[in-house]
Amino acid sequence: MRSSPAARPDAIRRHNLALVLDHVHRDGALTRAELTQRLEVSRSTMGALVADLIELGLVEEAVPTGGSRVGRPSHVVAPHGGGPYVVAVDVDVTQIVTAAVGIGGVVLSREVITTSGSDIGHPEKVADRAAEQIRKVSEASGRDGPPVGIGVSVPGTIDRDTRHVAVAPNLEWRDVAFAELLAERLAAPAPVSIGNDADFAVLAEHRRGASRQVEDAVFLLGRVGVGAGIISGGQPLHGRDGHAGEIGHTVVDTGGPPCHCGKHGCVETYVGEGALLRIAGRPQPPSEEATAAVFADARAKDPTALAAVREVAESLGRAIASLVNTLNPELVLLGGYLSDLLDLARPEIEAAIVRYALAAPSRSVRLLQPTFGPDSALLGAAEAAFAEMLADPLAAGDTARS
Ligand SMILES: [Zn+2]
Incomplete structure (x- = not known):
């Protein structure tokens, strides 16, 4: 027609x-x-x-x-220096980071709160705290009016149809309508986009960071859990229901340590922050400080810490080898605490990829740290929140003025 x-x-x-x-x-x-x-x-x-x-x-x-x-x-x-802004929220097991972000990905204001283990399992409480943070960063943004959108990153899978958090094992959330919980608590209505943290991380890097111009890239995000965000042939890969990329819950040893997902011996029980602490002989709830302490000791050549770092690096390399065989990426970005692991043990990670992946795809893959450091998922959430306005600025302008 x-x-x-x-x-x-x-x-x-x-x-x-x-x-x-x-x-x-x-x-x-x-x-x-x-x-x-x-x-x-x-x-x-x-x-x-x-x-x-x-x-x-x-x-x-x-x-x-x-x-x-x-x-x-x-x-x-x-x-525009005074233009519209969005608020991005990055919910993780140990902290919630909230930022007001302007066009161009500029962070205007930012708040970080640590979450106690008991709160994080209660989506309503997390929504209460996130709504409070959204109000704070909006006020501190220096921009007029409410945000034009909210983007929320969670360490879990998002059901493609319902947009509910289908499962976030480390938060112990199952079928949670978190976007709705949050929207109910906002002072001014704004559309809420929700997505998986690794999916958002790879989106930010693909749009404006390290994997720009790269058609086949994987962002492996390692925090308490481990997940992959995938760009394949220039397009995000989510799978039929939105659950693609859950490499952290690939069982590699049925007799391995218990995982939050209910199985044993998942990749993240060898590669996640908890694994590093356990292998280093410091079993405790994962935190940035505890992980940083192991890395500091490894840098100071403490033999136990160094051995733990190398063991986790080997497991990480093996996990990447599976991704290399399955997806043949050009670039694997290592984010979260895996960035530090790459810094300390690149040779061990690369050696394991060569040992466990097929020769041809392992030759073309490069490992890099993400451009946005710990903020990749946060800025990906901002990208999602901006998507509607970027797709049709005229319609967004009409809405803003009506
Ligand atoms: Zn698991």
Whole structure:
């Protein structure tokens, strides 16, 4: 069916507005000349598009000062300093991190609270605390009004149809409508997007970080649990119901240690933070401090700590070898505490990949730390919260003004 002559220019304009905003969101300040070249439009069309985005309060423009380049300087288009923002919430076993994030992924304000083991198992209490944090970071953002969206990252799988947290073993949540619990507690209504932490982490890195331009990448996020976020052929891979990437619960030894999922000998019982502490002879509830202490001792050549780090590195390499055989990624990003493990034991991890993966795919894989460090999942949640506005800035502007 052919669209009406009147509708077509509008559709093209909307599409181009989304493209310009997306480029500025992903790259920060860009000159009008660069944008004109990227979109392959005329200078006057670009001028009109930028004017529309300025009108919507999404970007601002400045004439660069200084320099002695010949010719007319091209205006620089940047995310608007007072533009809309989202709030991202990263719920993990040991802490909840909340941040107000502007266009371009700029963190405007941030709050971290540690959660006691007893609270984290109660979704209502977590929602209470997260709502309170959302209010705080919104106030501290320096921007007017409520956020245009909320993104929540959780260490669990999200049912594709219901958007409920299907299972988050380390939180002991099963079929929890967390997005709804949170929405009920918000002072001002905002759409709540919810996703798996590793899925969000790989999204942030794919959009604006280390795996940009990489079509096949895996983000292996290791905290208390271990999960993979996967980009395959340039697209996120979620599986039929949204549960793909749960490599942490792949059973590698039926006689192994008990796992929170109810089975024994899962990958995360050899690779998660708890495993490092157990193997280092320091069994205790995982915390950033406890893990950091093992790493510090390993760096100081304490033999027990060093042996534990190497053993976990070997198990991690073996888990990555399975991913390499299954997915043939170009890049594996190691996030969470696995970033430190890579720093300390890269040779052991790489040796295990070579030992356990097929030769051909193991030759092309590279291991890297994520660009956004511990904030990948948080910033991926922000990406999800921004998605609607980035897809159609004009509609988002209309909603904001109505
Ligand atoms: Zn398990």
